[in-house]
Amino acid sequence: MTPAARVGAAIEILDEIFAGAPAEKALTGWARRSRFAGSKDRAAVRDHVFDGLRQRRSAAAVGGAADGRGVMLGVLRLADAEPETLFSGEGYAPALLTDSEKAHPEPAELPVDLPDWLVPHLRESLGRDFEETVLALRARAPVCLRVNLKKCTLAGAQDVLRRDDIQTEPMDLADTALKVTEGARRVSQSVAYRDGLVELQDASSQAAIASLELSNGLKIMDYCAGGGGKILAMAARCDGRFFAHDAHVARLRDLPARAKRAGVKISTLADAEAQAPYDLVFCDVPCSGSGTWRRTPDAKWRFKEQDLINLNALQDEILNKAAQLVTHKGTLVYATCSVLTSENLERLSTFVTRFPEWSIVENRQFLMREGGDGFFVAKLRRKSA
Numbered sequence: 001m002t003p004a005a006r007v008g009a010a011i012e013i014l015d016e017i018f019a020g021a022p023a024e025k026a027l028t029g030w031a032r033r034s035r036f037a038g039s040k041d042r043a044a045v046r047d048h049v050f051d052g053l054r055q056r057r058s059a060a061a062v063g064g065a066a067d068g069r070g071v072m073l074g075v076l077r078l079a080d081a082e083p084e085t086l087f088s089g090e091g092y093a094p095a096l097l098t099d100s101e102k103a104h105p106e107p108a109e110l111p112v113d114l115p116d117w118l119v120p121h122l123r124e125s126l127g128r129d130f131e132e133t134v135l136a137l138r139a140r141a142p143v144c145l146r147v148n149l150k151k152c153t154l155a156g157a158q159d160v161l162r163r164d165d166i167q168t169e170p171m172d173l174a175d176t177a178l179k180v181t182e183g184a185r186r187v188s189q190s191v192a193y194r195d196g197l198v199e200l201q202d203a204s205s206q207a208a209i210a211s212l213e214l215s216n217g218l219k220i221m222d223y224c225a226g227g228g229g230k231i232l233a234m235a236a237r238c239d240g241r242f243f244a245h246d247a248h249v250a251r252l253r254d255l256p257a258r259a260k261r262a263g264v265k266i267s268t269l270a271d272a273e274a275q276a277p278y279d280l281v282f283c284d285v286p287c288s289g290s291g292t293w294r295r296t297p298d299a300k301w302r303f304k305e306q307d308l309i310n311l312n313a314l315q316d317e318i319l320n321k322a323a324q325l326v327t328h329k330g331t332l333v334y335a336t337c338s339v340l341t342s343e344n345l346e347r348l349s350t351f352v353t354r355f356p357e358w359s360i361v362e363n364r365q366f367l368m369r370e371g372g373d374g375f376f377v378a379k380l381r382r383k384s385a
């Protein structure tokens with residue numbers, strides 16, 4: 001496909017998404033209909049579509065219309081690309097720019113790329129960091145790897161990755177984190193990945209796990225384990241007994257293979273109580289994902305006020321249940337990939353008000369300016385411990 005045809009495809013897909021289709025479904029549907037598109041074409045089209053979703057409002061303001069064409073035109077202008085060469089009207093390229101598109105004035109100020117109802121929530125949660133976070137949400141997220149210290153050093157992993165033409169650099173945020181600077185799409189086929197030397201994991205999550213200062217011999221439960229990213233990171237940092245649970249058991253299905261690759265043992269449990277109590281219960285609760293909206297920009301436009309209310313109730317319920325699984329002197333960890341106070345400190349103050357025997361020992365909000373995703377982590381212990 002020509003660069004212009006890729007832009008044309010992105011316009012078509014964005015229109016489907018704006019009409020209500022989920023982004024992944026629209027992208028897969030297009031790929032199925034477009035057998036001529038190779039893997040590089042699919043990746044380029046996906047990048048355009050995700051740029052359009054991240055910058056939906058600002059790009060529409062710059063492009064002069066809120067449809068796929070206006071948004072793509074705006075995305076290109078915001079990136080200082082030359083849309084005239086791509087909107088050529090030739091072959092599968094978008095139609096030539098109209099006079100009014102060409103003359104569309106630059107807006108004095110770019111709108112915030114968030115649904116209106118969310119703006120005050122985010123402004124209140126982030127205070128002085130609001131503007132910077134809004135800007136960060138417009139940009140692509142870095143691809144980060146976690147080096148498995150049980151198998152190799154950072155430098156050793158970099159060497160093995162280099163042999164597969166994957167270039168990386170260490171990140172300040174976490175002692176295990178590498179940022180991929182070249183060859184990101186080759187990671188999942190690389191020797192380093194296949195042999196369990198590295199896993200894909202955002203640097204803030206890695207830093208959150210490092211902050212737990214885990215010691216050998218602990219019995220640890222990852223209560224909302226999903227694919228198991230957090231328990232794998234914990235198991236790589238100490239020797240202990242590791243358990244993973246998820247309300248949706250099917251989400252744990254990849255974990256045995258990932259654990260094997262990493263050279264660690266993790267038992268999956270449908271009933272978390274079966275092996276309770278635990279020295280540490282980690283709750284990576286379901287959340288808005290606001291700290292990761294650079295990676296899943298469709299999610300921020302779909303997220304509704306009622307979703308936040310429902311999530312807050314679920315977050316409270318999970319904390320209440322998980323607390324009962326912790327040994328008397330043990331630690332309860334609460335984490336989200338969100339920057340919204342209502343999902344973070346507010347949940348913890350609701351919890352300690354209801355259960356005053358617990359107190360918050362430590363908490364940290366990671367922001368995108370530190371190099372990783374937005375992420376929140378807090379440690380709680382019983383006052384009598």
Ligand SMILES: C[S@@+](CC[C@H](N)C(=O)[O-])C[C@H]1O[C@@H](n2cnc3c(N)ncnc32)[C@H](O)[C@@H]1O
Pocket residue numbers: 223224225226227228229230231245246247248251284285286287314318
């Ligand atoms: C943020 S995700 C976890 C991601 C995972 N820790 C990782 O690093 O890949 C939240 C998980 O909580 C699970 N979940 C939802 N409700 C739950 C509940 N009541 N109890 C336990 N897990 C729950 C979801 O199925 C989902 O997999």
